[in-house]
Amino acid sequence: MYVNAKIVIIGSGISGVAAAHRLVDAGFRNVRIIEATARSGGRIKTGRLGDNIIEIGANWIHGPSEENPVFRLACKYGLLDPEALAPENQAIDCGGHPPFVPNTFCSSGRKLNAEDVHHAQEMFAELLVEGSTFATQGGEPLVSVGDFIRSAVLQRAAEKWKDIDATTRSLRLCMITSMLKLECCINGSHSMDEVGLGAYGLYKTLPGLDCTFPGGYEGLVKNVMSELPSGLVTYNQPVRCVHWNNTERRENPVMVECDEERIAAEHVIITVPLGYLKKHQSTLFDPPLPLHKLHSVQRLGFGTNNKILVEFDEPWWDADCESIYLVWEDEDGMVDQVTDVQRSWIRKLCAFTVLKPTERYGHVLCGWIAGHESEYMETLSEQDVTHTVTQLIRRFTGNPTITPKRILRSQWFHEPWTCGSYSYPAVGCSEQDLENMVEPLPMKGSQSQPLQVLFAGEATHPCYYSTVHGALLTGWREADRLISHYSSMSPSKSKL
Numbered sequence: 001m002y003v004n005a006k007i008v009i010i011g012s013g014i015s016g017v018a019a020a021h022r023l024v025d026a027g028f029r030n031v032r033i034i035e036a037t038a039r040s041g042g043r044i045k046t047g048r049l050g051d052n053i054i055e056i057g058a059n060w061i062h063g064p065s066e067e068n069p070v071f072r073l074a075c076k077y078g079l080l081d082p083e084a085l086a087p088e089n090q091a092i093d094c095g096g097h098p099p100f101v102p103n104t105f106c107s108s109g110r111k112l113n114a115e116d117v118h119h120a121q122e123m124f125a126e127l128l129v130e131g132s133t134f135a136t137q138g139g140e141p142l143v144s145v146g147d148f149i150r151s152a153v154l155q156r157a158a159e160k161w162k163d164i165d166a167t168t169r170s171l172r173l174c175m176i177t178s179m180l181k182l183e184c185c186i187n188g189s190h191s192m193d194e195v196g197l198g199a200y201g202l203y204k205t206l207p208g209l210d211c212t213f214p215g216g217y218e219g220l221v222k223n224v225m226s227e228l229p230s231g232l233v234t235y236n237q238p239v240r241c242v243h244w245n246n247t248e249r250r251e252n253p254v255m256v257e258c259d260e261e262r263i264a265a266e267h268v269i270i271t272v273p274l275g276y277l278k279k280h281q282s283t284l285f286d287p288p289l290p291l292h293k294l295h296s297v298q299r300l301g302f303g304t305n306n307k308i309l310v311e312f313d314e315p316w317w318d319a320d321c322e323s324i325y326l327v328w329e330d331e332d333g334m335v336d337q338v339t340d341v342q343r344s345w346i347r348k349l350c351a352f353t354v355l356k357p358t359e360r361y362g363h364v365l366c367g368w369i370a371g372h373e374s375e376y377m378e379t380l381s382e383q384d385v386t387h388t389v390t391q392l393i394r395r396f397t398g399n400p401t402i403t404p405k406r407i408l409r410s411q412w413f414h415e416p417w418t419c420g421s422y423s424y425p426a427v428g429c430s431e432q433d434l435e436n437m438v439e440p441l442p443m444k445g446s447q448s449q450p451l452q453v454l455f456a457g458e459a460t461h462p463c464y465y466s467t468v469h470g471a472l473l474t475g476w477r478e479a480d481r482l483i484s485h486y487s488s489m490s491p492s493k494s495k496l
């Protein structure tokens with residue numbers, strides 16, 4: 001099949017690249033991607049810290065197994081280590097929370113042992129599973145995941161921890177606070193009080209123990225791009241406005257307005273991040289988005305999760321340690337947000353991932369910090385961040401000599417074409433909001449030319465939002481929508 005219809009894809013992240021690949025493969029000859037920045041990949045962004053390849057954006061393939069299209073592509077292109085390919089690795093089902101070997105430190109400079117941590121961890125894990133059942137069963141007792149966890153912990157602690165001393169009990173509650181902060185990083189939310197309990201369980205996980213790309217996540221994008229005609233992407237060309245439903249131009253009812261070009265098109269696939277859409281929807285569409293779609297854009301959550309990568313000459317963690325958790329001993333209120341952000345933003349940095357294997361990375365930690373505290377951190381100089389992180393580590397280890405060698409942090413909130421990290425179902429959201437996000441324009445029943453504006457990108461996936469595989473699948477979904485539209489047309493109409 002050869003199709004000449006003009007298709008413009010806005011954004012060259014994985015969803016845009018995947019959509020283009022599918023269309024070109026199906027015989028569409030007039031496909032362009034318009035990208036605001038100088039590179040493809042969007043939130044897949046590989047960088048360097050000294051000699052090390054590090055990820056500034058996406059880190060893992062979540063659920064690397066046959067059902068995961070990112071895993072399948074990574075296998076096809078030979079991008080993974082042998083362990084990730086092992087059937088045993090693919091069979092592990094950890095429900096989105098891989099069992100990393102932990103080291104836990106607390107604010108008085110003590111290292112906790114596994115027994116100290118176990119009870120709080122077990123209760124928290126149970127509650128996350130319970131919290132995700134309301135999406136299918138309804139009847140959620142409270143509006144947010146944060147409220148649910150707090151109230152359930154208090155109730156269960158009164159029964160299960162009634163015989164323990166006050167200090168141990170308080171420490172366990174401090175651990176729950178720390179786990180809530182980490183959950184903010186995983187969800188990309190400021191606080192778990194902003195994540196809707198009713199929709200929390202919409203997110204689905206795949207089997208497989210999360211794995212990384214030894215040569216960098218961007219290798220995935222580069223390999224897919226290498227199969228596209230050269231010159232298909234126009235870089236440094238931000239789209240300012242999508243004029244759609246132009247009834248005078250039946251052939252190409254959409255006009256994509258950029259700073260230096262106006263591009264007539266029959267179909268446009270929008271893949272810009274939800275953060276960008278929230279901020280710019282009023283000027284990005286002419287006519288504006290229909291109200292129900294606009295309200296879903298506003299209702300869905302999009303927050304910030306940043307990384308602070310820190311390199312050391314020597315490790316100060318155990319050889320088998322995969323994750324480091326920090327517990328503040330004065331935080332037993334299970335409040336996952338900081339009151340005085342400017343003074344205490346660092347309290348939100350709750351965990352580090354140890355980059356493995358050591359032979360590849362040396363001694364590098366990836367710190368995680370979400371929310372407004374993370375957005376504030378972005379405004380500080382690298383020197384300030386280094387100083388504060390150093391103080392934090394010295395305090396929690398009780399070792400005043402530890403000094404990082406290098407540091408690099410991401411700044412996703414201030415990235416003008418992203419405006420944050422990823423989406424989550426906020427309080428008040430339902431499945432309907434995700435369906436509204438996906439719906440092409442004009443809406444069903446309209447007399448106008450169909451499928452003028454289509455929507456892809458991670459925030460439009462009904463259950464894999466916030467992930468690379470979710471984003472990739474949405475690109476394929478919208479390409480398939482156009483492919484089946486043209487396949488079902490008579491040859492004369494389809495411009496074959």
Ligand SMILES: Cc1cc2nc3c(=O)[nH]c(=O)nc-3n(C[C@H](O)[C@H](O)[C@H](O)COP(=O)(O)OP(=O)(O)OC[C@H]3O[C@@H](n4cnc5c(N)ncnc54)[C@H](O)[C@@H]3O)c2cc1C
Pocket residue numbers: 010011012013014015016034035036037039040041042043044056057058059060061062237238239240271272273276305306307410412417418420421422456457458459465466467468469471
């Ligand atoms: C810190 C961090 C860690 C993450 N970790 C993981 C992980 O471990 N595993 C995982 O699966 N996912 C992870 N993710 C999420 C994952 O990176 C995203 O879900 C995925 O990359 C999104 O792809 P996308 O194509 O939807 O959007 P993007 O990659 O954001 O692509 C959108 C593109 O649109 C462009 N654009 C925006 N506005 C315009 C405009 N007006 N005109 C033209 N172009 C425009 C942008 O520049 C961008 O290139 C992480 C994300 C972050 C930020």
